Amino acid sequence: MSEKNGFMKALKCRECGTEYPLEATHVCEFDFGPLEVVYDYDRIKKSLTRESIASRAKSMWRYRELLPVAGEPTVGTQVGFTPLVKADRLAKRLGIRELWIKNDAVNYPTLSFKDRVVSVALSRARELGFDVVACASTGNLANSVAANAAAAGLKSYVLIPHDLEQGKVVNSLVYKANVISIKGHYDDVNKLCAEIAGKFGWAFVNVNMRPYYAEGSKSMGYEIAEQLGWQAPQHTVIPMASGSLLTKVHKAFQEFEKLGLIEAGERHIHGAQATGCNPIAAAEKSGLDFFKPVKPNTIAKSLAIGTPADGFYALKVMKETGGHAEDVTDDEIRDGIRMLAECEGIFAETAGGVTVGVAKKLIESGKIPANDSAVLCITGNGLKTMDAIQSHVGQTREIRPSLREFEALLEAEKKTAVA
Ligand SMILES: *Cc1c(COP(=O)(O)O)cnc(C)c1O
Numbered sequence: 401m402s403e404k405n406g407f408m409k410a411l412k413c414r415e416c417g418t419e420y421p422l423e424a425t426h427v428c429e430f431d432f433g434p435l436e437v438v439y440d441y442d443r444i445k446k447s448l449t450r451e452s453i454a455s456r457a458k459s460m461w462r463y464r465e466l467l468p469v470a471g472e473p474t475v476g477t478q479v480g481f482t483p484l485v486k487a488d489r490l491a492k493r494l495g496i497r498e499l500w501i502k503n504d505a506v507n508y509p510t511l512s513f514k515d516r517v518v519s520v521a522l523s524r525a526r527e528l529g530f531d532v533v534a535c536a537s538t539g540n541l542a543n544s545v546a547a548n549a550a551a552a553g554l555k556s557y558v559l560i561p562h563d564l565e566q567g568k569v570v571n572s573l574v575y576k577a578n579v580i581s582i583k584g585h586y587d588d589v590n591k592l593c594a595e596i597a598g599k600f601g602w603a604f605v606n607v608n609m610r611p612y613y614a615e616g617s618k619s620m621g622y623e624i625a626e627q628l629g630w631q632a633p634q635h636t637v638i639p640m641a642s643g644s645l646l647t648k649v650h651k652a653f654q655e656f657e658k659l660g661l662i663e664a665g666e667r668h669i670h671g672a673q674a675t676g677c678n679p680i681a682a683a684e685k686s687g688l689d690f691f692k693p694v695k696p697n698t699i700a701k702s703l704a705i706g707t708p709a710d711g712f713y714a715l716k717v718m719k720e721t722g723g724h725a726e727d728v729t730d731d732e733i734r735d736g737i738r739m740l741a742e743c744e745g746i747f748a749e750t751a752g753g754v755t756v757g758v759a760k761k762l763i764e765s766g767k768i769p770a771n772d773s774a775v776l777c778i779t780g781n782g783l784k785t786m787d788a789i790q791s792h793v794g795q796t797r798e799i800r801p802s803l804r805e806f807e808a809l810l811e812a813e814k815k816t817a818v819a
């Protein structure tokens with residue numbers, strides 16, 4: 401292999417194994433299978449050790465050999481290495497011995513895990529010579545493409561379904577991205593983007609750049625393993641939209657094992673969806689290895705993909721690892737958001753409510769045994785989905801700036817508490 405590709409060797413079809421050059425292309429021309437980046441693990445093993453990683457800056461790029469760019473990354477160099485928080489109070493509430501929160505609600509710069517995939521996709525897009533970047537988004541991806549493109553001086557087009565939360569729309573417009581609202585669901589947006597990508601020669605991060613883009617999600621898994629003291633969790637609960645993040649966190653643990661950075665061990669990967677858009681969870685619960693597309697209707701809009709591109713592979717990972725899927729209603733999503741906030745002081749978006757709600761169900765049903773340890777992946781920030789929760793968090797109590805009124809308020813509260 402040539403140095404000009406860094407540690408990458410080729411793109412390879414996941415179905416038939418045909419190899420392709422490292423260009424902006426994503427499907428096999430023989431069977432339409434998805435293409436994936438192949439690496440030179442022998443070379444990686446020589447330069448990526450626990451010591452070399454620990455000596456590097458605290459961002460997702462400390463695992464740079466395992467990320468698909470040829471040279472040094474140029475976009476999003478500060479992304480990642482978000483906190484892994486020991487969540488003792490939430491553990492008690494959910495009835496599990498040990499619990500951790502991987503908190504991508506505070507990822508840089510746009511407060512969701514999507515900064516990881518965008519950092520990779522835009523760095524690679526630049527290497528391949530693109531100057532216009534674009535995406536089909538359920539919201540967070542639009543925010544991240546818009547922000548990172550602005551910082552990199554790239555022109556961007558982000559296409560979103562018309563019914564997104566205001567928080568996510570404003571968070572794209574402010575960066576002066578071209579924000580196009582499509583009258584339809586995400587699946588309609590995605591289909592249109594495939595057509596545009598074919599015609600205009602732009603770098604669509606999750607269409608023609610998808611093999612590179614998707615690899616960025618692995619960094620969440622690498623960080624979890626390093627932050628746990630070089631071991632993978634017994635259980636990881638991951639929200640699923642296309643199902644890509646789930647498959648990539650699993651791949652991250654496998655690669656770390658292959659490189660001798662962690663030991664082999666049982667690690668169950670569980671998937672979380674909203675009941676209003678649960679194609680993958682419904683299939684897993686019925687023991688099927690394929691899903692039926694659905695029309696989404698849920699407050700968890702970031703997860704509202706009715707035809708998940710990686711659904712088939714996500715089901716396979718859960719089956720192979722002895723993991724399970726569950727789904728939760730809108731009310732259970734809000735309960736999940738409040739539980740995480742009240743117990744750990746972390747305000748997650750609706751997808752986080754899905755993850756917490758599903759973890760609760762999996763623990764209650766014994767699918768995650770109470771004596772085990774689990775990591776919950778919190779992937780987005782609650783400030784972006786205020787619409788979903790604002791009328792469900794109680795109200796402020798208003799008084800004049802008077803000590804007497806404040807005392808009266810406390811007195812009245814005492815009385816209602818006793819009554
Ligand atoms: C995009 C997204 C996910 C999951 O994405 P996949 O398509 O399954 O990789 C999870 N949480 C949030 C907040 C997201 O924006």
Ligand SMILES: [Zn+2]
Nearest residue numbers: 413416428433
């Ligand atoms: Zn193929």
